[in-house]
Structure formats: structure tokens, C-alpha cells
Amino acid sequence: MISDLELVARVTGSRDQAAFQTLVERHQAAIRGFLRRLVNGDHGTADDLAQDTFLLAYRKMHTLKSGTKLLSWLHSIAYRQFLQHTRKHARQQVMADPPQQGHDPRAAMEAEIDLPELMEQVSDEERACLTLAYAAGMSHPEIVDVTGMPLGTVKSHIQRGKQKLKQWLNEHDHSLSKTRQSSPDLPAKEASRA
Numbered sequence: 001m002i003s004d005l006e007l008v009a010r011v012t013g014s015r016d017q018a019a020f021q022t023l024v025e026r027h028q029a030a031i032r033g034f035l036r037r038l039v040n041g042d043h044g045t046a047d048d049l050a051q052d053t054f055l056l057a058y059r060k061m062h063t064l065k066s067g068t069k070l071l072s073w074l075h076s077i078a079y080r081q082f083l084q085h086t087r088k089h090a091r092q093q094v095m096a097d098p099p100q101q102g103h104d105p106r107a108a109m110e111a112e113i114d115l116p117e118l119m120e121q122v123s124d125e126e127r128a129c130l131t132l133a134y135a136a137g138m139s140h141p142e143i144v145d146v147t148g149m150p151l152g153t154v155k156s157h158i159q160r161g162k163q164k165l166k167q168w169l170n171e172h173d174h175s176l177s178k179t180r181q182s183s184p185d186l187p188a189k190e191a192s193r194a
Contacts, residue, residue, distance in 0.1 A: 004070045012062045024054050027071055031078050037131040038082045040116035049085055053078040075136065076146040079128055086124055121168045126161030129154050
């Protein structure tokens with residue numbers, strides 16, 4: 001298998017589209033998954049942002065610094081595309097439909113957590129940091145590289161986001177919050193991220 005580094009060299013040297021296609025195929029699932037989480041499960045928007053991410057990456061491949069992980073660089077482009085999308089659509093907030101009469105939301109929550117609804121409880125920045133940390137498995141310094149936020153800010157966003165999610169789960173009397181109460185801190189893996 002050809003390494004990302006060699007494929008990047010082919011793209012920057014001769015604009016090798018087959019090499020770039022290989023990079024897209026190799027990394028598109030991670031980028032789409034990241035964006036899907038940021039846009040609360042909106043597959044269409046996530047796919048559009050992923051396409052924009054890869055188009056921009058192709059045009060800017062020559063700016064990739066030596067020693068930078070390609071996937072981290074792609075995540076940073078995707079995150080900036082998400083921020084642009086969010087700013088562009090900030091004024092187009094849609095009013096939520098009123099709840100149906102006689103509908104008990106607790107029954108649905110006991111069966112399954114609606115992840116997009118849960119992630120709406122945190123800010124865009126908190127969602128991005130949480131997603132990069134736990135879904136993409138990035139360390140705090142890698143998240144700094146992707147988002148451009150200072151290290152302390154990344155740590156604060158992750159901590160505040162976790163607190164908001166835990167509070168929401170507690171307020172909605174969800175069974176997951178009860179299992180976490182005995183050990184509110186995350187596994188030792190997170191300690192290695194600092």
C-alpha cells in the first residue's frame with residue numbers, strides 16, 4: 001500500500017488525480033463521520049461539507065507542511081468548512097415543531113438516546129472538541145492543530161461539554177447517567193491526551 005506521504009507528493013508534484021482519489025477513498029469516511037457529528041446527523045450537509053473539504057484540500061495540497069499528519073490537516077479543513085457553514089446559516093434558524101399532544105419523550109429516551117438531540121446541548125466548539133477527542137480519538141495537541149484553539153480552551157470545551165451532556169442525561173433521568181455517576185471521570189485514556 002502506498003503511503004499518504006507518497007500520494008501527497010504525487011498530487012503536489014504532478015497533480016496526479018488518481019493519487020488524490022486514493023487519498024479521498026482512504027480518508028472520506030473519517031471526515032464525513034466527523035462532519036456528520038458536527039451537523040447533528042444531517043447527512044446531506046455533512047456530505048456537501050466533506051466534498052468542499054476535499055476540493056479545497058486538492059487545491060491547497062501544496063501548503064501541507066512537512067511532518068503534519070494528513071488526516072489532522074483534513075480535519076482542520078473540515079472544521080473550518082463547518083464554521084463557515086454555521087456562520088452562513090446562523091440567521092436561518094428553524095423553529096422546532098411543537099410536541100405532539102400526549103407524547104411522552106421519556107419513553108423514547110429510555111429506548112435510545114437521540115445523539116443529534118443530545119449533541120445540541122453543547123456549543124459548536126464543544127461539539128467539535130468532543131467529536132475530535134472521542135470519535136476521532138485525537139489527543140488534545142492534535143485538536144489544537146485542527147481547531148486553532150489554545151490548549152486550555154480545548155480542554156475547557158471538552159470538560160464543559162461533558163458536564164452539559166451529563167447534566168442533560170441526569171435531568172432527563174436517563175439510565176446512562178446513573179451508570180456514570182459512580183465514575184464521572186472518563187477512562188485513563190483521556191489522561192494521556194493532556
